[in-house]
Amino acid sequence: MGKGLAFGMKEAVVSRVSKATDSRADDPKGKFPPAASVPPGRVVSELERHVLLDGFRIVVDLLKSHDCYLVDASTGREVLDFYSFYGSMPVGFNHPWFDRPEVQAELLLAARTKVANSDVYSVPYATFVNTFHRVMGLPPLERYFFIEGGALAVENALKAAMDWKVRKNLAAGRGPRGTEILHFERAFHGRSGYTLSLTNTDSRKTDHFAKFNWPRVPAPWINFALPEPHRTADVIVRERQVEGRIREILDARSVDIAALIIEPIQGEGGDNHFRGEWLATLRTFRGAAGLARFRKKIPGLRGSGRAATRGGSGQLFPAPEPAQLDLGRQSHGHGSGGSHFAPHGTGTSRDQRACDRRRFP
Numbered sequence: 001m002g003k004g005l006a007f008g009m010k011e012a013v014v015s016r017v018s019k020a021t022d023s024r025a026d027d028p029k030g031k032f033p034p035a036a037s038v039p040p041g042r043v044v045s046e047l048e049r050h051v052l053l054d055g056f057r058i059v060v061d062l063l064k065s066h067d068c069y070l071v072d073a074s075t076g077r078e079v080l081d082f083y084s085f086y087g088s089m090p091v092g093f094n095h096p097w098f099d100r101p102e103v104q105a106e107l108l109l110a111a112r113t114k115v116a117n118s119d120v121y122s123v124p125y126a127t128f129v130n131t132f133h134r135v136m137g138l139p140p141l142e143r144y145f146f147i148e149g150g151a152l153a154v155e156n157a158l159k160a161a162m163d164w165k166v167r168k169n170l171a172a173g174r175g176p177r178g179t180e181i182l183h184f185e186r187a188f189h190g191r192s193g194y195t196l197s198l199t200n201t202d203s204r205k206t207d208h209f210a211k212f213n214w215p216r217v218p219a220p221w222i223n224f225a226l227p228e229p230h231r232t233a234d235v236i237v238r239e240r241q242v243e244g245r246i247r248e249i250l251d252a253r254s255v256d257i258a259a260l261i262i263e264p265i266q267g268e269g270g271d272n273h274f275r276g277e278w279l280a281t282l283r284t285f286r287g288a289a290g291l292a293r294f295r296k297k298i299p300g301l302r303g304s305g306r307a308a309t310r311g312g313s314g315q316l317f318p319a320p321e322p323a324q325l326d327l328g329r330q331s332h333g334h335g336s337g338g339s340h341f342a343p344h345g346t347g348t349s350r351d352q353r354a355c356d357r358r359r360f361p
């Protein structure tokens with residue numbers, strides 16, 4: 001077993017961690033029994049008593065589900081999974097890698113202490129960052145900021161862009177301006193603070209919350225209902241219209257706009273795909289308009305795991321080099337191509353301090 005150990009753990013450590021799963025060793029009198037498990041047939045009714053249930057009425061069997069088959073624990077029914085928890089699950093159910101004792105020990109070691117990774121460093125964190133860089137690195141974007149959750153990832157990218165633009169304006173004597181974010185119709189960027197001003201899919205998700213009136217333009221997605229060559233002709237016309245609209249906005253007030261944000265493929269807004277040529281066009285605005293940096297965001301299903309590789313994201317970006325790239329969902333998960341460990345995120349305030357310390361160049 002010793003040869004396969006990660007994080008340089010000694011075998012004694014692994015067995016100590018494994019032993020800790022045996023509650024009898026630490027609690028001989030049985031004073032702290034494990035929580036009583038809710039039987040599958042009562043999961044929905046128990047949950048319904050305390051939390052809003054608007055999800056699928058499926059009780060996932062975490063032991064019996066395998067590969068891309070989800071087993072419903074309450075019925076035993078096996079279904080083919082096209083969903084993968086909106087892309088959060090990179091390697092399917094119960095990959096055999098997780099049966100290895102040393103892997104289980106590592107996961108427990110990492111899970112049992114929620115380290116504030118931005119303040120206190122650890123072997124698992126450094127191992128993860130190294131692996132992430134090796135597997136997911138997209139030069140020249142080699143500086144990483146890890147945060148838990150897609151909306152908060154967007155928030156932090158926006159803050160970095162605002163900080164960059166406002167400092168630029170201050171230095172030029174234009175005052176503390178430059179916090180607006182240009183975005184697209186039908187975009188979904190999350191449902192937290194700033195992202196509420198960008199998300200515009202189902203109005204129930206954003207209505208009645210405080211929002212900023214930031215510039216929004218139509219999204220020139222490809223209409224696959226049209227046959228070729230009408231499909232391409234149609235999208236080119238709309239791309240030109242939107243390009244013109246963006247130019248007008250930037251000509252009038254680029255000083256106030258920090259960045260432009262786009263999902264290369266809109267998910268919640270309708271599985272809307274853009275042409276690579278469109279993404280390349282957007283990039284041409286950056287320098288000319290003094291946009292802080294381009295932000296492009298890879299939506300969950302096109303994240304780092306199964307659905308896309310580094311090459312995959314390259315194909316999405318024929319003219320790459322966004323200044324900030326936000327990888328979500330599948331990169332939160334375990335096992336995207338090498339490491340089976342992803343560290344916990346840290347608290348927002350800590351992350352903010354980390355963000356403050358490591359300003360983007």
Ligand SMILES: Cc1ncc(COP(=O)(O)O)c(C=O)c1O
Nearest residue numbers: 149150151152188189190299300
């Ligand atoms: C494109 C995109 N942005 C942001 C988010 C928000 O992520 P989270 O729910 O983890 O905050 C999602 C989640 O589905 C997403 O698909």
